[in-house]
Amino acid sequence: MNDAPLWPSYDSPDDLNGIEATPLADRGLPQSTYHLLARAAELWPQRPAVLCLPDARQWDEPMVRNHADLLTEVHRTANLLYKNNVRRDDAVALLSPNCAELIVATLAAQVAGIAAPINAGLSHSHIRELLRRSSARILVAAGPELDPLAWAVAREIAASGAIEALFVLRPTGKSTTTELLRIDGVQVVYLADAASECEETRFIGSAPSRDDLAALFHTGGTTGAPKLAAHTHANEVANAWMIAANSVLDEDSRLFAALPLFHVNALVVTVLAPLLRGQAVVWAGPLGYRDPAVYSSFWKIVEHHRIAAMSAVPTVYAVLSHCPVDADISSLRVCLVGASMLPAAVRTGFESHTGVPLLEGYGLTEATCASARSFSAATRPGAVGQRMAYQQIKAVSIDERGHWTDLPDGQVGTLAISGPTVFAGYVVGRDASGYQLDGLGTLVDGWLDTGDLGRVDADGFVYLTGRAKDLIIRGGHNIDPAMIEDVLLQHSSVTGAAAVAAPDTHSGEVPVAYVTLTPGVATTEKELLAWTTERVAEAAAAPRSVTVVDALPVTDVGKPYKLALRADAARRVAARALIEVDDVEHIEGTVEDGAVVITVSVGVGSDESAVRSALDAYPIIWRITERV
Incomplete structure (x- = not known):
């Protein structure tokens, strides 16, 4: 078996064009x-x-x-x-x-x-x-x-x-x-x-x-x-x-x-x-x-x-x-x-x-696994890596009608991927001919909408800036949470940061942040809030609060789980709104089918009107349960 065409030299970003000069189909893959x-x-x-x-x-x-x-x-x-x-x-x-x-x-x-x-x-x-x-x-x-x-x-x-x-x-x-x-x-x-x-x-x-x-x-x-x-x-x-x-x-x-x-x-x-x-x-x-x-x-x-x-x-x-x-x-x-x-x-x-060295990569299940890789001998600060051979990555602007416009190199938009790793679709059913698959809006003319925000430079290096679905919309103004997280991560005591939306009666949403700290440091939440407010790129992105936690929530495969933080932020808002309301015994924030829900437990026979009056002012899904 001749493996000569199977393994080209792939030591640096400069090798990419030479590799792609040979079609993938000619490399003899199983x-x-x-x-x-x-x-x-x-x-x-x-x-x-x-x-x-x-x-x-x-x-x-x-x-x-x-x-x-x-x-x-x-x-x-x-x-x-x-x-x-x-x-x-x-x-x-x-x-x-x-x-x-x-x-x-x-x-x-x-x-x-x-x-x-x-x-x-x-x-x-x-x-x-x-x-x-x-x-x-x-x-x-x-x-x-x-x-x-x-x-x-x-x-x-x-x-x-x-x-x-x-x-x-x-x-x-x-x-x-x-x-x-x-x-x-x-x-x-x-x-x-x-x-x-x-x-x-x-x-x-x-x-x-x-x-x-x-x-x-x-x-x-x-x-x-x-x-x-x-x-x-x-x-x-x-x-x-x-x-x-x-x-x-x-x-x-x-x-x-x-x-x-x-x-x-x-x-x-x-x-x-x-x-x-x-x-x-x-x-x-x-x-x-x-x-x-x-x-x-x-x-x-x-x-x-x-x-x-x-x-x-x-x-x-x-x-x-x-x-x-x-x-x-x-x-x-x-x-x-x-x-x-x-x-x-x-x-x-x-x-x-x-x-x-730690080498960053980038990928998602819908693109099979990996779409960008880094090189130990050719670092590119801020990038998660260069696009992998035979995959294409671009940034696009998506308007309210769903139409895509390709963006120039270096401009931030929604990242899209094409190539041999783009998945066949999501399972939406099964009939006598097999599985019915549908991209459910993520596939457009062979390109995968990743839902990630980022930019791609002229050499194919990818720079992530956030998740499109994680945008904080403050009074109609879009705030990329990465803008806040980047500032917090520059603090010498901060080892992890996540910014999410908290409900607000005036703006609909305001940003709040959660951080993890190096063990043993004496930094306070007040100091971190002042640090961020002074350095964040725009006033609207200044977080309302910074909360120190032992660990930021992740899924079982280690990906950030911001819905849990959004639920906690909503719970804190609800607790402040109900602080003067009698008979409130417990407030819990949970995630149900992708939505944050606040559950307020009150004593049997309590007057629920005060709870309703306080929470109706917020864009919160909530319910009341009686607790003996």
């Missing part, structure tokens, strides 16, 4: 994730592919699978799914924390049908809704030994009659068996046991092609029930190649993986991209970066396994910058960071602590 895995097994059969840690405390006792072993297990599992009537247009739902068997099951689901990973931490109603939208009749889920909470949800789903088979996963390295419940009409069995007798040398069905759907990823669930974004095999293979096509890492490099497999980063960055290069990946235990033991042992893990690269969110690097380096970490060459804005204090702290 046509599906199955062919990608089979290629790895053919080229490097005995080279380690995955090293799975049972948990962070057993960091030197991994379960090791080489590329040939991985393909064998994927064949067995894919054939089990095929024998259970999974065909090319059928989804297999996966509900489990990371473990060795989940990696196999995810790849196998893409061989036989379509993988539909689900975050077990979502509400039961969201999980059931995602299962309904995916039309999955097979569920692969964590067993009682691996994750009792996920197992409880899986049992509930099985008992409801929503699925036909429940295949159960064991913890990494464990062979113990718990007697599983029996449910009429539902096959309930350990996955490894059921797959052990299946054909292991080939897939007995038809192999997927590039245009077939490979996965349905939910988009995070920050507003109402999460959507299901459909990825084709071509989407995933192309993006995996774009990530793997770098000259920093070679075939002997080992990566560290700890993000959950229900997120695209874990699949594309730490499963598919390494398989293209024959690289080994060391997987953390089921809790990933949420396991405190990961941090206490992290530098020893790097030394023992000779980790060369890792991918995480800013909060992980903020913690690691305070973990004493008690091992030889000279193997660690690059640390990738994304999902949210990287505070300057976190970058400076981590790089000075470790000597390892």
